[in-house]
Amino acid sequence: CITGTKEQMMAISGTLSLHGIATVAIDLPLHGSRGFDVDGDGADDISATFVSPTHFMNLASLPTARDNVRQGMADLLGLRLGLNAVADMTATQAIDLDVSKVSVMGVSLGAITGANFAAMANSTLGNDTLDGMFAINAASLESPASGIATFLMESPDFGPLLKALLLSESSEDFVAYVGQVYGENATEAQLREAYTDFVALLDAEARAEVEAVFAQFNFAAQTILDAGDPTAYAGMLGATTPVHFMSVVGDGGENLPDQVNPVVTSLPLAGQHPMAAMIGLEQVTSTISSETGTVSGQVRFNSGAHASSLSPAADPAVTREMQLQVGGFIKSEAQALPITNTDVVAN
Structure with missing residues (x-):
């Protein structure tokens, strides 16, 4: 999330661990540990987390805003490559990671950079060995949106x-x-x-x-911003990667749709639903699976709020359902998208 930190992934790492999935997270540029203390007083002066989100989405320098998004994507490519060299230097030698089974999960801004990253990671370099070092099995994304300027x-x-x-x-x-x-x-x-x-x-x-x-x-x-916008990567993502896309659409009453990244906007290519459509996703309302291939889909929630996959504040039932979907989708290597609690899923 914009303003968020890598430590927020602790909220879902327990569920992922129960599915046998290890979690590795990285701060986005100018977030968390990646701010800058300009005057040396011990507090970051440039930080989207501790000062202002506009330090990342820089209105005064739009090329900087664009390149912050692209840097986030590049950082994930570097992290993915680095997983191939993970070594346990402790006495226990307990780390046992299968680096051929790597997926990406992101929320909001992390889902935007995560989507772009997965599209690029699964683009062939013309060498099977190199392709395998970057390969992403599946992408589970909560509340990303395309048309960054418009939806903001x-x-x-x-x-x-x-x-x-x-x-x-x-x-x-x-x-x-x-x-x-x-x-x-x-x-x-x-x-x-x-x-x-x-x-x-x-x-x-x-x-x-x-x-x-x-x-x-x-x-x-x-x-x-177009060069860093999901609009430029959505088609590539849909063609190369199984995608689980989660959106909070509300119930038409007291539970409002996502108030941070709009599900729809005044422009046809901007918002969560347009991004899902450009990826090629259809709405899913019950469990889907395949014995011979992979599945993809967009799950719309009638309750919850932005970033409910990491926070139960709006509705604990939505958080539980989102996390179980993420865990099940990644664990199955995208052969199944499990939906357990249909009460929180919009039809």
Whole structure:
């Protein structure tokens, strides 16, 4: 997840261990242990985890944002290659990994980079030995989405902050409003509130001008981000890798759909469902399996929330079901996608 750390994978590693699966995790660029302490005071000054998610999704330098995503993909390729050289240097010599059976599991931003990584890892290098050193058996992805610029702008969670930051650079009226209400050095939380309140005060003409600023930025941003966007890799992923895709779509009532990475957006190629479609996935509502090949599919959940595979806060039953699906899918080497609790699965 954006702002998250590799230690969050501990939440699912127990379930994976019960399936005989070892977990290896790595921080995304500028996350967790990979921030930068610029002034030497012991605290990271550049960190998507401890300071601001915009240090990763850098609005002031969109090529940096693009390359942060691509660096995350490259890091996973390096990690996958490194697994071929795992050696137990302890006295017990207890590590026994089958490095021919490696799969990837990611959540949100980790699922975006994980999807791109799997697509590249399973692209042939023209040498069977090298191909085997990078090979990924299966990909289990929770809440990734394509069309990064669009889904972030339309995200109920991130959208208000991104729009506030854009208006801070383009609207004197917004800057004056923030200064009047919050004074200097408004926090990101205050900027989110300021954006919502400011837009509510605008008439139709002024709101149209603001939306034009957002549309212009969205077009420019997506043009730059395309090289790191799942849209560029989804077809390749579907052609080379079995995929288990999980999305929280809500129940049409109190349980809302994913509020971080939207399942759908105003554009046909942006969102979770469009990404699943580009991979070539169909919705799955009950257990599927194959005795002779592999299976893939998108499971939609009527309960839970973003990152429920790692956190039971929204609905423990969803977390349990997601984790069992991940474990079963990877354990079977994608020959089965087990669904146990259909009560939390949308039809």
